[in-house]
Amino acid sequence: MxxxxxxxxxxxxxxxxxxxxxxxxxxxxxxxxxxxxxxxxxxxxxxxxxxxxxxxxxxxxxxxxxxxxxxxxxxxxxxxxxxxxxxxxxxDPQTGEKLLSHKETEQARQQAEQARRDAIPKLLDLGLNVEQIASALNLPIDEVTRLMSER
CATH class of the missing domain: 3.30.505 (SHC Adaptor Protein)
Known part of the structure; x- marks a missing residue:
């Protein structure tokens, strides 16, 4: 219950x-x-x-x-x-922070993914390889490869 x-x-x-x-x-x-x-x-x-x-x-x-x-x-x-x-x-009464609504959470997730997409070409231009980019963005290598293919 x-x-x-x-x-x-x-x-x-x-x-x-x-x-x-x-x-x-x-x-x-x-x-x-x-x-x-x-x-x-x-x-x-x-x-x-x-x-x-x-x-x-x-x-x-x-x-x-x-x-x-x-x-x-x-x-x-x-x-x-x-x-x-x-x-x-x-x-949250301890911090006074508002919990995000489902819509706000989804918007934040989309914005974070877009920021990662936007970061990949910049990191490539700096000479980082896929493994280094994955490490820098805290993503699996296959996710970085997927995001690279979408640009």
């Missing part, structure tokens, strides 16, 4: 998310139950969290950061869930 559940609520699921599901999750021993309303039409505030205490969910009090951002800490995840301009984001 999961220890953390995040429900995305809407008009069609709100009643079930607020009444039936918490009872079921509590019975199953889910430690934290969060709800998020991306449109802001059904939940006030848009993000709510609760923690299981002696078989019943107790609401978690949100913190409001100096910039007005709502933040709720998840002990289970070890992360802060923050509502920034209506968008739910996850933060």
């Amino acid at each position: 999961p220890n953390f559940v995040l429900e995305i609520t809407s008009a069609s699921t709100q009643e079930n998310d607020e009444e039936d599901k918490p009872q079921k999750y509590a019975f199953l021993g889910v430690q934290e139950y969060f709800q998020y309303d991306p449109t802001g039409d059904y939940l006030k505030p848009q993000l709510k969290g609760s923690r299981l205490v002696q078989g019943k969910y107790q609401s978690l009090t949100p913190n409001f950061l100096p910039d007005g951002v709502l933040s709720i800490h998840s002990e289970v995840l070890g992360l802060d869930l923050r509502l920034i301009n209506g968008e739910l984001r996850f933060f």
